[in-house]
Amino acid sequence: MSRSRSDLPLLWTLRALAALAGAITLLIVAFLILEAWPALQAPGLSHFLTDASWFPASSTPQFNLIPMVAGTLAATLGAMLLATPLGIAAALFSRFYAPPTIASWFRRLLELLAGIPSVVYGFWGLVVLTPLIRQWAPPGQSLLAAILILSLMILPTIALLSETALRSIPRAYLQGAAALGLSRWATITGVALPAAHCGIMSSILLAAGRAIGETMAVLMVAGNIVKVPDSLFAPVRTLTANIALELGYALDGHRAALFVSGLILLALIVLLVSMSDWIVRADPTAAPAASTQARELRHG
Amino acid sequence: MADRIATVFMWGVALLISAVFAWIVGDLLLQGLPHLSWGFLSTAPTDAGRAGGILPILVSTLLILIVCMVVAIPLGLGTAVLLSEFSRRNPLFGRLVRYSLDVLAGVPSIVFGLFGNAFFSLYLGMGFSILSGGLTLACMVLPLLIRSSETALRAVPDDYRRAAAALGLPVFTTLWRILLPAATPGLIAGLVLGIGRALAETAALLFTSGYVDRMPGSLLDSGRSLSIHIYDLAMNVPGGESNAYASAVVLIMLLLIINALTFRAADRWLHQRITAV
Amino acid sequence: MCRARIRLNALCAFLLLMVACSGEPQQSADAGAPSEKLTGQLTGQLTLTGSSTVAPLIGEIAKRFEQTHPGTRVDVQTGGSSRGVADARRGTADIGMVSRALNADEGDLTAYPIALDGVAMILHRDNPLPALSEEQIVAIYTGQVTNWREIGGADAPITVVNKAEGRSTLELFLGYFKLRNEDIKPSIIIGDNQQGIRTVAADPNAIGYVSIGTATYEASRGTAIKALSMRGVEASLENVRNGSFPLSRPLHLVTLGAAEQASALARSFIEYAASAEVSDLTEAQYFVPLTQ
Numbered sequence: 001m002s003r004s005r006s007d008l009p010l011l012w013t014l015r016a017l018a019a020l021a022g023a024i025t026l027l028i029v030a031f032l033i034l035e036a037w038p039a040l041q042a043p044g045l046s047h048f049l050t051d052a053s054w055f056p057a058s059s060t061p062q063f064n065l066i067p068m069v070a071g072t073l074a075a076t077l078g079a080m081l082l083a084t085p086l087g088i089a090a091a092l093f094s095r096f097y098a099p100p101t102i103a104s105w106f107r108r109l110l111e112l113l114a115g116i117p118s119v120v121y122g123f124w125g126l127v128v129l130t131p132l133i134r135q136w137a138p139p140g141q142s143l144l145a146a147i148l149i150l151s152l153m154i155l156p157t158i159a160l161l162s163e164t165a166l167r168s169i170p171r172a173y174l175q176g177a178a179a180l181g182l183s184r185w186a187t188i189t190g191v192a193l194p195a196a197h198c199g200i201m202s203s204i205l206l207a208a209g210r211a212i213g214e215t216m217a218v219l220m221v222a223g224n225i226v227k228v229p230d231s232l233f234a235p236v237r238t239l240t241a242n243i244a245l246e247l248g249y250a251l252d253g254h255r256a257a258l259f260v261s262g263l264i265l266l267a268l269i270v271l272l273v274s275m276s277d278w279i280v281r282a283d284p285t286a287a288p289a290a291s292t293q294a295r296e297l298r299h300g
Numbered sequence: 301m302a303d304r305i306a307t308v309f310m311w312g313v314a315l316l317i318s319a320v321f322a323w324i325v326g327d328l329l330l331q332g333l334p335h336l337s338w339g340f341l342s343t344a345p346t347d348a349g350r351a352g353g354i355l356p357i358l359v360s361t362l363l364i365l366i367v368c369m370v371v372a373i374p375l376g377l378g379t380a381v382l383l384s385e386f387s388r389r390n391p392l393f394g395r396l397v398r399y400s401l402d403v404l405a406g407v408p409s410i411v412f413g414l415f416g417n418a419f420f421s422l423y424l425g426m427g428f429s430i431l432s433g434g435l436t437l438a439c440m441v442l443p444l445l446i447r448s449s450e451t452a453l454r455a456v457p458d459d460y461r462r463a464a465a466a467l468g469l470p471v472f473t474t475l476w477r478i479l480l481p482a483a484t485p486g487l488i489a490g491l492v493l494g495i496g497r498a499l500a501e502t503a504a505l506l507f508t509s510g511y512v513d514r515m516p517g518s519l520l521d522s523g524r525s526l527s528i529h530i531y532d533l534a535m536n537v538p539g540g541e542s543n544a545y546a547s548a549v550v551l552i553m554l555l556l557i558i559n560a561l562t563f564r565a566a567d568r569w570l571h572q573r574i575t576a577v
Numbered sequence: 578m579c580r581a582r583i584r585l586n587a588l589c590a591f592l593l594l595m596v597a598c599s600g601e602p603q604q605s606a607d608a609g610a611p612s613e614k615l616t617g618q619l620t621g622q623l624t625l626t627g628s629s630t631v632a633p634l635i636g637e638i639a640k641r642f643e644q645t646h647p648g649t650r651v652d653v654q655t656g657g658s659s660r661g662v663a664d665a666r667r668g669t670a671d672i673g674m675v676s677r678a679l680n681a682d683e684g685d686l687t688a689y690p691i692a693l694d695g696v697a698m699i700l701h702r703d704n705p706l707p708a709l710s711e712e713q714i715v716a717i718y719t720g721q722v723t724n725w726r727e728i729g730g731a732d733a734p735i736t737v738v739n740k741a742e743g744r745s746t747l748e749l750f751l752g753y754f755k756l757r758n759e760d761i762k763p764s765i766i767i768g769d770n771q772q773g774i775r776t777v778a779a780d781p782n783a784i785g786y787v788s789i790g791t792a793t794y795e796a797s798r799g800t801a802i803k804a805l806s807m808r809g810v811e812a813s814l815e816n817v818r819n820g821s822f823p824l825s826r827p828l829h830l831v832t833l834g835a836a837e838q839a840s841a842l843a844r845s846f847i848e849y850a851a852s853a854e855v856s857d858l859t860e861a862q863y864f865v866p867l868t869q
Contacts (some may be wrong), residue, residue, distance in 0.1 A: 001502055002316070002410030006512075007470065007471045007472065008542065010471060011382075011386060011471075014378045014379070014382040014386065015376050015382060015393070016375070016379055017379050017382070018378065018379040018383065018393075018394075018397045019393075019397070020375060020399075020444055021375055021376070021379045021397065021398040021401060021446065022379075022396060022401065023402050023405075024404060024439050024442065025400040025402075025404045026400065027318060027358075027415070027419065028318065028404070028407060028411065028412075028415045028439075031414075031415055031418055032411070032414075032415075033519065035414075035418070046307030049465045053759070055742070055758055055759050056742065057743055057758075058757070058758060058759060059360060062759075067412075074406060086313055086316075086317070089309060089310055089313040089314075090317055093310040093311065093314045094314075096310075097307060097310045097311065097314075098314065106314060106318070107319060107489075108559070109321055110317075111489075111492050111493070111496060111555075111559055112321070112496075112552060112555060112556065112559075113321055113494075114493055114496040114497070114500075115495070115500055115551075115552070115555040116324065116325075116548075116551075117500035117502060117526075117527040117530060117531075117548070117551060118322070118500060118502065118551065119499075119502055119527060119530050119531045119534060119535075120328065120530065120548050121324075122335045123534055124324050124327060126322075126772070126779070127775060127779065128327070128774070130779065131595055131779045131780070132781070134780055137767055137781065138733075138734055138764075138782065139306050139736040139764045139783075140430060140737060140779070140780065141765050141776070145548075148571050152320065152418075153535060156493075157493065160489055160493060161315075161448060161451065161489075161493075162491075163453050164448060164455070164485075164486045164489050164490075165451055167455065167485070167486070168451065168454065168455020168456075168486065169494065170453070170457055176303060177328070179694070183302075184303055184306070185302050185303040185306040185307075186302075186308070187301070188306070199454075202447060202451070205402065205404050206443070206444065206447055208406070209402075209405045209406030209407075210405075210406075212406055212408065213406060213407060213408030213410075213411075214408070214409075215408060215410045215503045216502050216503060216531065219768060220772060223764070223765045223766065224472040224741065224765065224766035224767070224768075224851050225763060225764065225765065225766055227765075233338040235764065235765055235766075237766070239408075240408045240410055242769075243408070243410050243411070244410050244503060245330055245741040245742070245766070245768050246742050246743050247410070247414070247657075247662070248343070248359055248655075248656040248657030248659070248660050248743075249657035249658065249659045249741070249742065249743025249744060250456055250631070250659060250742075250743055251659045251662070251663060253419075254742075254743070259414075262408075262414070265407075266403070266406075266409070266411070268347075268406075269403055269406030269407065270403055272406065273399060273402040273403055273406065276402075277399065277402075278533075281399070285574075289627050303579065306826075338751060341644055346637075346640075347633070347637065348633035348637055348862060349633070402669060420671070425625075428652065428654055430625070431791045448777065453635050457762070464624075505655075506655070507656075510652070511632065511636075511653060511654045511655045512653060512654070513636065514640075522652050532633075532655070534771060535769040535771045535772055536629050536632075536655075536769050536770065536771060537633055537635065537767070537771070538774070538790070538791040538794045538863060539795075539798065540771075564637060
């Protein structure tokens with residue numbers, strides 16, 4: 001009885017903290033809409049989808065954002081395709097394959113990779129990577145370069161968080177697998193990956209968010225041409241690069257149009273999150289609600 | 301057979317990652333180390349950053365990081381505990397918060413910069429300051445911290461919870477003495493990721509903590525972070541690249557030191573919690 | 578323990594609150610603070626925002642100004658010329674930095690030139706073409722010529738490097754060649770000067786344009802670029818100084834309203850920034866000072 005009373009302040013403190021954390025998103029969305037409002041009124045949303053091109057500062061302004069949306073999607077998708085298997089493999093390596101010392105060094109290395117500033121990645125991409133691609137197919141600053149740099153940047157996120165998820169598998173599962181005489185690979189595919197499914201999934205999501213949102217590095221290697229890419233070697237401009245390139249130089253209608261870019265970016269992310277929410281809930285092996293209920297702290 | 305192939309693949313991936321890493325960092329060290337000296341760390345920049353050192357920039361960076369973590373850690377840990385341990389009481393609230401955090405995780409850093417500029421700098425009147433930069437970063441690393449802390453807490457075996465419940469321990473004691481210590485490695489991984497992200501951030505700081513490369517006198521002064529310094533030297537100052545490289549090396553070393561300190565502090569904390577029970 | 582946690586939270590909340598309260602008066606104080614004491618000594622704080630081209634120069638000038646005028650603080654923030662204009666209008670900044678002449682709709686501001694800069698066309702150093710005529714440059718940028726062979730160079734596709742929308746350099750370039758941004762067929766769009774230099778230096782088939790001081794400085798350091806002559810006038814700071822180089826622009830500081838409406842501190846800083854006392858700093862940042 002006394003227990004539940006003493007727990008209440010704690011619970012409410014936690015709730016307040018969580019509400020505060022959740023409210024930040026609302027604040028940001030509200031603010032974006034506020035700033036984008038003039039552009040949604042004056043040229044109207046349809047202009048952002050149907051205009052011929054993107055010349056927001058011209059005397060006859062055009063506001064087509066479709067090429068940027070395509071660029072963002074292509075770069076993100078490419079980077080996910082590349083970084084997800086590599087990231088999960090890196091996590092498996094550090095959890096199941098590497099001897100403990102190597103595993104800890106490898107983790108340290110991944111943490112460092114996660115901390116290298118995007119400017120440095122962009123710099124390296126611009127000076128080393130794009131000239132290599134250029135020899136193959138000019139101009140070098142391209143979708144491919146963006147994909148490669150993005151993969152490099154989100155790989156540590158996937159690897160480190162997946163590793164945490166793998167580490168959290170109850171030891172009994174692995175012992176059970178060992179008792180059954182399963183091979184290492186069978187243990188991984190049959191036991192470890194399904195058990196850590198949820199954590200790995202959320203790490204991929206987080207990485208996807210990071211890939212969509214990455215700005216500086218992409219700006220430096222992607223070429224920034226406003227055109228729907230027709231090949232891996234075509235330069236692209238992403239929504240974030242669009243904002244970063246022009247925001248410091250934009251006034252009035254142009255500025256509001258850039259906030260529409262921000263809103264579309266946010267819409268993409270909401271879509272992504274809803275999709276994954278749906279995937280996770282539709283999948284019975286990963287139903288978080290059931291496992292949460294089993295795990296809830298008993299209190300009160 | 302599949303086992304053999306998988307083993308080769310895993311080692312191959314690890315080698316590939318290490319090789320790319322060695323390539324990037326080797327490049328940085330090769331170009332940056334010759335310009336690195338005690339004088340570089342202990343003097344102020346001159347000639348727009350081409351000459352001189354980075355002392356005020358190091359101080360600003362650390363202050364921004366401290367502000368960010370002081371706000372983000374309690375907020376993040378509290379939310380993670382709520383989500384992982386208490387969300388059954390109010391599943392809708394938990395889902396809403398989680399959903400909103402997933403969206404927050406995807407908000408591009410440049411948008412955080414715009415938001416921070418409008419909200420902290422202008423609306424709350426903090427101006428271009430280390431405080432508004434740190435708070436903006438706190439918003440940015442929050443989802444990362446919460447996500448990793450939640451994963452780590454969920455990973456604690458349920459036996460611990462049942463045992464604590466059987467002993468009749470108050471919830472707070474269960475959390476503080478058992479769950480959090482047990483989850484420490486995961487919590488630290490998240491913290492280190494968050495610190496890395498915060499240290500590496502450029503776009504969110506350009507419009508909040510600002511560009512002034514002078515020694516900050518208080519948290520309300522504008523202060524240039526290391527990553528902004530690197531960006532400015534690399535993109536805006538002709539002849540700035542050698543100092544940009546050197547600054548990048550310093551940033552990476554700083555990260556290494558902070559990681560090591562975090563791990564050590566966490567180990568000690570873990571030790572105390574368990575032995576004190 | 579529990580209390581310790583709560584205390585920490587309370588502390589954070591308090592910190593936030595304190596800052597929220599204390600920030601406001603301080604800012605308003607900043608705006609009105611610059612005051613001339615009886616001795617004529619200046620105190621107070623100035624905030625400058627705007628053009629990323631001008632910001633490093635003003636940052637250096639600000640440091641020297643603070644040294645010669647103890648008690649003053651000059652904060653320099655970067656962004657872009659338009660931001661300089663917007664912030665000066667809004668009062669967020671006391672002075673805006675603008676790397677172009679003011680537009681017709683910016684008559685509410687007063688502009689003070691502090692230095693000159695030029696824009697040079699650059700090619701990769703290994704490009705065999707010694708010079709390009711203005712017609713050729715226009716043809717390249719509008720996509721009528723897409724291979725160097727067509728104008729006497731090697732058989733290779735031209736990488737046309739253009740600047741992003743809103744850059745003053747772009748406006749100067751477009752104005753000079755009487756082009757519209759819509760007519761340009763770029764292969765790569767870049768943001769800042771150094772990105773342009775790196776892009777061209779890494780691509781033997783590229784053509785771009787950057788600030789002239791940057792270009793000559795980089796070329797002298799052995800970066801693989803070369804600056805092209807325009808109308809037979811060599812691209813050099815010397816020719817910007819004597820006015821013979823056609824593609825040049827003034828760098829400005831701007832304040833809201835007429836000159837008298839600016840604070841004493843702002844006026845004094847602007848005067849200082851345009852004076853001969855700082856011409857060594859201006860030259861060190863590869864611009865042309867107005868007074869020798």
